[in-house]
Amino acid sequence: xxxxxxxxxxxxxxxxxxxxxxxxxxxxxxxxxxxxxxxxxxxxxxxxxxxxxxxxxxxxxxxxxxxxxxxxxxxxxxxxxxxxxxxxxxxxxxxxxxxxxxxxxxxxxxxxxxxxxxxxxxxxxxxxxxxxxxxxxxxxxxxxxxxxxxxxxxxxxxxxxxxxxxxxxxxxxxxxxxxxxxxxxxxxxxxxxxxxxxxxxxxxxxxxxxxxxxxxxxxxxxxxxxxxxxxxxxxxxxxxxxxxxxxxxxxxxxxxxxxxx
Amino acid sequence: xxxxxxxxxxxxxxxxxxxxxxxxxxxxxxxxxxxxxxxxxxxxxxxxxxxxxxxxxxxxxxxxxxxxxxxxxxxxxxxxxxxxxxxxxxxxxxxxxxxxxxxxxxxxxxxxxxxxxxxxxxxxxxxxxxxxxxxxxxxxxxxxxxxxxxxxxxxxxxxxxxxxxxxxxxxxxxxxxxxxxxxxxxxxxxxxxxxxxxxxxxxxxxxxxxxxxxxxxxxxxxxxxxxxxxxxxxxxxxxxxxxxxxxxxxxxxxxxxxxxxxxxxxxxxxxxxxxxxxxxxxxxxxxxxxx
Numbered sequence: 001x002x003x004x005x006x007x008x009x010x011x012x013x014x015x016x017x018x019x020x021x022x023x024x025x026x027x028x029x030x031x032x033x034x035x036x037x038x039x040x041x042x043x044x045x046x047x048x049x050x051x052x053x054x055x056x057x058x059x060x061x062x063x064x065x066x067x068x069x070x071x072x073x074x075x076x077x078x079x080x081x082x083x084x085x086x087x088x089x090x091x092x093x094x095x096x097x098x099x100x101x102x103x104x105x106x107x108x109x110x111x112x113x114x115x116x117x118x119x120x121x122x123x124x125x126x127x128x129x130x131x132x133x134x135x136x137x138x139x140x141x142x143x144x145x146x147x148x149x150x151x152x153x154x155x156x157x158x159x160x161x162x163x164x165x166x167x168x169x170x171x172x173x174x175x176x177x178x179x180x181x182x183x184x185x186x187x188x189x190x191x192x193x194x195x196x197x198x199x200x201x202x203x204x205x206x207x208x209x210x211x212x213x214x215x216x217x218x219x220x221x222x223x224x225x226x227x228x229x230x231x232x233x234x235x236x237x238x239x240x241x242x243x244x245x246x247x248x249x250x251x252x253x254x255x256x257x258x259x260x261x
Numbered sequence: 262x263x264x265x266x267x268x269x270x271x272x273x274x275x276x277x278x279x280x281x282x283x284x285x286x287x288x289x290x291x292x293x294x295x296x297x298x299x300x301x302x303x304x305x306x307x308x309x310x311x312x313x314x315x316x317x318x319x320x321x322x323x324x325x326x327x328x329x330x331x332x333x334x335x336x337x338x339x340x341x342x343x344x345x346x347x348x349x350x351x352x353x354x355x356x357x358x359x360x361x362x363x364x365x366x367x368x369x370x371x372x373x374x375x376x377x378x379x380x381x382x383x384x385x386x387x388x389x390x391x392x393x394x395x396x397x398x399x400x401x402x403x404x405x406x407x408x409x410x411x412x413x414x415x416x417x418x419x420x421x422x423x424x425x426x427x428x429x430x431x432x433x434x435x436x437x438x439x440x441x442x443x444x445x446x447x448x449x450x451x452x453x454x455x456x457x458x459x460x461x462x463x464x465x466x467x468x469x470x471x472x473x474x475x476x477x478x479x480x481x482x483x484x485x486x487x488x489x490x491x492x493x494x495x496x497x498x499x500x501x502x503x504x505x506x507x508x509x510x511x512x513x514x515x516x517x518x519x520x521x522x523x524x525x526x527x528x529x530x531x532x533x534x535x536x537x538x539x540x541x542x543x544x545x546x547x548x549x550x551x552x
Contacts, residue, residue, distance in 0.1 A: 055445070081447030093445065095438045098431075106435055109428050110448050168446060 005033030007069075008203050009172050014053055014063035023049050024227045027063065031172075036194075036204040037232070038214035041224035042247075047207040050224065051174050054205070055087045056080045067172065086170030088161040088178065096150025100141055100160055103149050104132035107167035135163040139193055155186030162193055173197060175206040179213055191217060215239070223247070263399035268522055270397065272515030274406025274475065277413030280510035281468030282491035284420060284503060285341075285461020291437040291501020292450075292457050294356050295349060299363040300465055300491070301484030302370040303340045307333035307466025308473050308483065309378055312385060315470075321386035329470045337466020338459045345458035350451065367485070374481035382480035385473045392477075405475040412471055416464050417507050424503070429456055437501050490517075493532055497539045499549020509547060 007030045014027040024046045031037050039047050052058045054065055056077040064073045072080050094103055109128040136142050139159040158178050165173050179187055198204045208214045215235045222232040225247045238244055289297050311333025315325035352358045394401040424430035432453050436443045443450050473479045494513050498505030517528035
């Protein structure tokens with residue numbers, strides 16, 4: 001479905017310069033509704049910076065960010081989140097001392113809260129809690145609902161982050177290295193969860209070093225190098241691209257592409 | 262033996278007062294990163310306005326005291342809310358300026374209180390029972406100590422229940438852990454900021470009226486003197502930790518009483534030494550998270 005749907009996230013001429021150093025420059029990227037785009041590149045290529053610009057943590061020094069046609073370049077993180085943009089972070093985006101269920105509930109009660117009256121008590125049976133329970137079931141964490149989020153394994157933390165994204169009901173989801181620190185045995189399960197999120201109609205933008213995962217999941221792959229976008233195309237073409245190979249993939253390109261197929 | 266019991270009881274009572282001030286300081290710092298030097302002014306204002314309201318019903322009556330406590334808490338909450346909305350919010354995320362503005366407010370308000378109510382302490386009239394003592398295993402414990410412990414426990418229980426069972430409580434607990442991530446979820450944390458200020462101001466105002474009953478006077482400077490120890494309690498307990506503040510309130514106050522009696526009035530010195538020790542050995546406080 002590459003570039004099939006109408007554009008939901010458009011980035012034009014996006015650049016960030018800090019103290020004379022160009023971190024990112026001239027990024028043009030259009031992501032269609034329902035697409036899953038992988039973002040790859042060597043360390044320091046600007047992948048996380050791109051996510052921070054799109055989610056609103058940094059303000060770009062040039063260029064614009066459009067979310068569903070609306071210019072959000074100057075909008076805050078909270079405004080973008082309410083407009084349907086959710087993200088995870090490389091370092092965990094969870095609240096370690098809150099329970100697993102409470103982590104999800106924070107997002108569901110924001111959407112369902114209506115009037116957040118000061119003394120409105122969240123009961124186990126209310127709509128926000130019920131929805132949180134559903135999302136936990138989707139990612140397979142029901143049995144850990146009352147555990148502190150900080151006590152979960154790496155793989156379970158990633159699953160919980162995804163449950164939080166589901167609870168935010170974001171139409172565009174940014175995943176920053178979802179497989180980082182995840183035990184090998186848990187990778188396949190997490191890949192299925194990401195595939196299910198994408199299949200439910202959500203647009204996914206994913207930074208990931210795990211090449212098998214990117215090539216297996218992505219409709220298109222964007223390659224960043226030294227703060228510039230080398231290419232963004234279907235995985236097969238990206239793997240065959242000579243500039244990409246020399247810049248990033250080097251001689252291992254053939255083997256990783258083979259194992260992904 | 263009876264001396265020790267007396268010191269422990271008065272220490273617990275003083276700890277209750279410390280906690281009423283420290284709970285707000287700790288919550289505000291934990292959520293917003295603001296050291297609120299104006300917190301003592303919420304206490305003083307609550308004390309004066311609360312007593313004035315109580316006197317309308319009758320000085321030295323239980324009805325008057327009860328009304329005074331309610332009005333004191335409401336006054337503290339209103340003053341804190343106005344401070345947050347008018348001075349803190351416009352300086353969002355500029356922590357140095359926020360601290361400076363609270364320092365300025367504390368100095369200005371003390372001068373204002375002196376202008377209105379005079380610089381000298383005024384005696385208060387207490388209900389008869391509060392002015393007397395109760396015999397506990399031979400120790401004549403001032404009845405105000407019981408009231409202070411009760412108030413501290415009720416406020417601790419109330420705030421814990423609020424944080425654990427309400428929607429805003431969940432947002433505040435999450436914000437104390439990671440404010441940026443709460444924003445990333447699309448939640449506007451600024452309303453939680455105002456709420457935390459209001460809750461902290463209410464506890465301080467309540468503490469102000471209670472302090473007048475223990476001290477037997479009301480003065481424009483009572484907030485500042487309690488605030489110093491409340492800050493020490495907050496740091497020792499771990500900035501942002503409510504239970505840490507409760508534990509440290511009792512430890513600091515009891516230690517202070519013991520040292521004052523057995524070590525030649527060195528209570529304040531011992532408390533500062535304890536603060537130095539905690540900062541050296543465990544900089545994040547007794548129950549705080551490592552930075």
